[in-house]
Each structure stands twice: as structure tokens, then as C-alpha cells.
Amino acid sequence: MTSPIAPDLPTAGRMPVKPRAGVWRRLVKRRLALLGLVIVAIVVAGAALAPWLTGYDPNEQMFDGLTIEGSPLPPNAQFWLGTDLLGRDLLTRILYGARTSLIIGIVANGVALLIGTLVGVTAGYFRGWIGGALMRFTDLMMAFPALLLAICLAAVFQPSLWIVAMVIALVNWVQTARVIYTETSSLAEREFIDAERTIGASAPRILFRHILPHLLPTIIVWGTLGISTTVLLEATLSFLGIGVQPPTASWGNIIFENQTYFQAAPWLVFFPGAAILALALAFNLIGDALRDILDPTQRGRA
């Protein structure tokens, strides 16, 4: 009722056919999305160019990095972001730590998203015994303490960055699967899916061409939410000694190493925390914009 419906007459030329600008072009046109892209670019560049950006070694315990009493230095002209408890330069560690955190936040989170989506979509579309079995398995995983599972898995494999990423992926897909399952099963009931079946569309076609595009917003939201979760899970694992092995830096383990001294040396928690927040926010902004851009019904609305 809110929009007058055009008369049912051929309306040749009445509706302008917009040339489809590329997703990228439309993305950079949005200010917030651009901000997100810039932040991600800075983080990636920082991680990649770390050796050239800083003169320190991330693991070097510097004599002049500590006060006479042996406490860490606050931010100053020499150590821009201060030093940590062992007299290492915090900025350098954050830059090198970005490598670990990016891998965890993108790869581990991406794999988790992939597994969750596959399980959720399959269970939601096919239902039956396949769906039942998959969802019971998901429930089981949900009931099982994630940390315990991660510890078990990490104990079985030799801890390395990639193993940690896999462990995190295996723990984190569960929520995604649940959400995607619910959405898929309601999408599968929609009439246009029936319509697809009447023209002979196969199940893979319906899943990939018709159901997946509708799930994108959810996947994007879960993906961006997952970045901070996974980065912090990695930190937890490091803290327990089964994550990335010290002295290798990651944003999470910088926080965990130093959290007990939060009162005395707040910068040690603040800067890596801010880095995680900025990265998660950046992906959030990009994800938000992507969701709008990829949704054709948001376009050309009168």
C-alpha cells in the first residue's frame, strides 16, 4: 500500500536500466566502507612490511626497554607504544602479531564459516535423516565445552600456527551452522523455491543459485562477528600454552601476557585491544556495506 503500483502496461523505457557498477566501485563510494577498507589495508601492510617499519626485533628483550626497577616503559619517543614486561617494543610486537592474528581471523574464521554454512545449508535443505544427523552432531558440539575440545585437539597435533587455525575453525563453526540451518529451512519453504523445482532445477542449483545468495547477509554478519571471537580464542589458547608458541607474538597473547598488570601498565592491554577492535570494526563496516550492495532489493527503491 505504501507505494503506488505501476499500471500493468508495457512500460518500455519508463524504468531506466542502470548500468551495473562493479561491486568494488560501489563499495569504495561508501565512506564507512572505505574507512573499513583503509583500516584493513593498514593492518595488512603493517603485517607484511613489519621488518621495514620498525628497527627492533619483536623478540629482543632490550636493556633500555625497562626502568631501573624493571618495570615496562609507557609510550615515549623511543618506544612509540611503550615496552612490555620483558622490555620488548610493543609496536614491533603488535606489527608482527598482526600476521598471526590476520591468519587466525581470516583463515580460521573463514574455514569455520565455510563448514558452518555447508552443514547448515545441507541440513536445512535436505532435512530427513541427513539433516537430523547433522544437526544432532551440531548440538553435540555445542554442548561440548569449546575450550576443552580445542585443548584435546591441540594436544593431539603439534601446536603450530596452522594447527591452531584449524582447531579454532573446528570449534567455531557450530553457531554458524545453527543459524544458517534455521534460515535455510525457512527459505526452502518459500514459494520461489517450489517454482524452481517445477522448472526442473537440481538441488545444487537451487542451493547455490537461489538459497546461498539469500544467506549472504547472515554469513557476512557471522563472519565479521567471528573475527574478534577467533582472535580472542587464539589468545586463550596461547595463554593455556597450546596456541601460538611464545615468543611469537599475536594480538591475543600480548593481551593475555600482560593482563595482570593492567592497572600498572594499561597501554600493554590497550593497544593490542584497540588493534583487535579496529580490525573487527573494519570488517564489520565492509560487511555491512557489502550486504547492502549485494541485495538487489535495496536498489532503485522508490
Added chain:
Amino acid sequence: MNAGAGKKHAGAAAPATAGPVLDIAGLSVSVRGEDGERDVVSNLSLTLARGETLCIAGESGSGKSMTALAIMQLLPQPAARISSGKIRLRTGDLGDTDLATLDERQMRRIRGDRIAMIFQEPMTSLNPVLSIGRQLTESIEAHTSLSQAQARQRAIEALKAVRISEAESRLKQFPHELSGGMRQRVMIAMALALEPDVLIADEPTTALDVTVQGEVLELLRDLQRQHGTSVILITHDMGVVAEMADRVIIMRHGRMVEEGTTSDIFARPQADYTRELLAAVPRIGTGAGRQKSGDAETAAPANVAVVNDLHVRFDLRGGIFGRVNRRVHAVEGISFSIAPNETLALVGESGCGKSTTAKALAGLVPYSGDIVIGGRNLSGLGRDERKAVRRDVQMIFQDPFASLDPRMRVGDLVAEPLVIHGIASKDERSQRVAALFERVGLSADQMELYPHEFSGGQRQRVCIARALALRPKLIIADESVSALDVSVQARVLDLLKELQREFGVAYLFISHDMAVVENISDRVAVMYLGQIVEMGTRDQVFSNPRHPYTRRLIEAVPVPDPAQRRSRFARLDQEIPSATRRIGEAPLKLALRDVGNGHLVAADA
């Protein structure tokens, strides 16, 4: 309904004060969109006399519902607002009030008490988690100082007034336990329990079956006569207008096109638009002009589709162990055949199994029995062969808004069947799609657009193009025009007929609307509770309906002619029984007997 408690009206239709009860002057409602403010109702003036029924008729987007919402001050916030105009309500004890100037708190006292409203969809306008008794007494208690027990008494009286049997026990029931007609009666009871001065009914019978529709309309009329309530009836159905209205306002694009007494509007329409609207209304008795399409039938061609003893049953699980203990007998052993170039209409009311039959044919639900398409029995075929045979059966759904993937361009949607079945190269495909677009009355440069950028009728054209893409032998049209405005409906029906002449395609046309069916069909099958009760050519069924159910269906259709206004509608003797039965209690199979020239009628007639 409650003369003892009558606080406003002493008797029937006795005007307490002179002059109209509602006086709208220069009302404009505007909606804020991305491109600024836009009027959806502009400069509308109308008056409503006491005890009068005023129909506001128009097609979707005409602003009729917005007018109703503006009177109730229920416009969707914050997008819509009353930009100018006065809505004056004159009642005995409130005097003259301009509703447009009242704030929310003052308005709450008017709503329900002085002006009540009934909405289209009785399921969604009742709260599903509260018993109907609770919902009824709630509004009574909110507006009166009656005690709980008195309110309950009043609620029971209200339910009795809308002819709901066993009113007392009904109070404990929940909306989902009632049928659609019952729910709408509860809505009416709720609206009238407080004896409002004005009742606004927004498409009150659109979601109901025809036989139930007649009853609800009659009920509204009786209640209005008894209480002298003024009614604003909003509808798109000219049959309902003719049946109910004293005066009519025709609206289009937010403006009043014409106003007059019902007999004047129908007999001497002044505006062109009114004439078009009336001409577009399908009427029973006009379909006779349609000649039997094609002489091909004399050559006795093979049937496109033969359905033999089709059953569709859905298991319901219950009990502690979740075993199958009941079954929905949706389709119970029906048989029919469709020849090329022929339109077979399947009619019946909701729950009769007509849509399930369509779904079985389209391969969407499992069935038992035989479906033979193009001479090949589907049940004996492998997967690939079945896919090939299914190409010959395509479907057009009821709701063009729901049956197109909103994230795909319409051009891709129409091309999709060709892609799936690997027909034609990419270039040929886009040419064919362009040709299909032109054929159904769209233009080829609209291929790049998305479904939401089209109107309902245009979308249904896209669906038709899509169904045609594979050159099927049979198209199943499941209520394909019922969601469309009448003028659009008429054009889409014309298009379907043209396409039949051109491509020789057969239609299985499923509808609840007898007038539309009479307009398009060659043969008609009437379904009731999963079985066919009568089947024959259109003339046989419409001029000589033998089964009582068929007769009731035909009689129940409101005739768009105030001169033929009925005093009594076909009454439902009882609620239509449920198709759900316990295991082992299969329904009795009706035997059809031939009463001459292939006119089949169920033997219980």
C-alpha cells in the same frame, strides 16, 4: 447486540443527532520516501450518514486502506502522516471532534469504542497466543467500567450476536482452533461489542471462501440494521459493493474518481475509470461467448495429461512415541484428463485439495496413483526421463511476489529453465527470452530489472513467460490471477487465452473464483474434501449444476449488480469437515455417475 447496556443508541437506526456521523474534508495523506513526500491520498472529502453503508472501492494503490488508517490514526509511523484536512466525528455525547488533531491518548479512547475496525486477515489480526475470550474481554474492560464477570457476559453476548454456537466454550479457544470464517466473526464480535458509531471494514471477506464470504456479509448487514452502526466498507470486489453498499466512492491513485448511490454507479457510471472497472469484473454468464478453442478436438488427439486415481496423503505424528496416528487426506482418488488446447478448471474452497493436486502434477509432493503426461506414466520412469517429461508441465503460482527469486534479474529467471534443460546457446537464449518478454507484453529492456521493480500484474507476466520458456504442453495455473486487481486480472486472463490459441498449450486452471472459471474454462471439475463431486463441460456445470455443493458455490458469488441483491445468502449448514482423519478411517470414496454427455456427478447428489 446488547440492548440493555446500550449506552449510545436507544434503538435501531435512530439518529441521535442530525447530520453525518463522520465528515472528512480535504483529507491528504502523504508518505515520505527517498524521493521526498508523496501524496497517497489527496484532497478526499466524504461524509458518512448514520446507519449508512459506504463502500470505498478501488484497486491496489488507490489509497483506500490509507484512508481507513488515517481515520483510525493508525498510519504507519513515521513514514506516513496526514498532511492536511479534517476528520470530524459527530457523536451524541462527544460532540464534534476533529480526529486529526487528537493525540494518541485521546485517540485510544475513540478507537474500538466509537470507531472500530475489522482487518482483512483474521488470522493475523488476532493474537495467536491469547484465547479469544481474553481478547474480547480485554477491549471491553479497557473502554467500560464493567467488572470482569460483566465483561465476560458481554463477550458471550457479542459472540452469540455473530451467530457463533456454544459461545461460552468458545471463549476458551485460541484463534488457530477456529476456521477462517469463524475468526472473522470473532473479529466482528470484537468490533461490535462496544457498539461503535462507525465500523470500518477493510476487505473483511477477501481472505475468506465464497460461501463463507456470503455469510459474513449477511451478518454485517444484519448487525448494522439492528444497531444502526455506520459502516465504511473497503473493498476491491465490485460484487461485494453491489451487495452491500448504499453509496459508493470509487478511488484511484489517492483521488476520488466518482461518488454516487450504488444503483447510479452501476447503472450510470460517469467516469471512464468506473466504466473500465465495471467492465473488467468477471461475471458468471458472460463466459458463454467463448468458443471451444480449436477444432483439433474433433481429431481426438492424445490427452496431454491423464490423472488416474490420484491420492495425496500427509502423515501427522503424535503421541508420546511420535508415531503416525493421523493422516491428512488431501487428495482422495481423483481422475481427470486434459486434452491439448483445453482448459480444465479445478474449483473448490480452501482445503479441498485443488492446490495439492497441482503440486502432485508438478512433482512437488509425493503421491500414489497414476499421472500420465504425454503418454508416459511418471511413476515408471527414471530420474532423467522424469525430468524430461516434466519439461512438458509448467506451473504459474498464485503470488507473483513470492514465486520469483527476489535476488535474480527477471531476464535470468526467464532464461533459467532453458539453462537447466540445456537448450540453446547463450545468444539464442537471450533472443528467446527477449521474444518471450515481448510476447507477454513486457519490453525486452526490462530483462535487466529485479522482480521488486515490477507491479503485481507485470510480475505475473514474468511468471507466464517463464512457464512458456520450455514450450510446455500443460501449464498449471494455481490461483494465478486471484492476487491481481480486476482490471489487471482481465488482461492477464486475455493473455492466457491468446497464448493458448497461439501455442496450443493446455491449462489446468485452479481457482476458487467461479466467475473467473466460467470466463476461461472449457471443462470444470468441482472438488470437495479431496474428491471431485462434479465434472463436465463449462455449460454443463454452470447451466445445469447437479451437485448441491456446486450450486452453493455458484450462488455464493456476489453479483456485481445491485438490482440482483440477494436477501439471503446460501447458508452453510455446518462447517466443512476436516480432511484429517485417524489411521484406518479412510473417507468414503464417492462414485461418479454420468448424467449425460460426460457430465459426471457424485452419486450422493
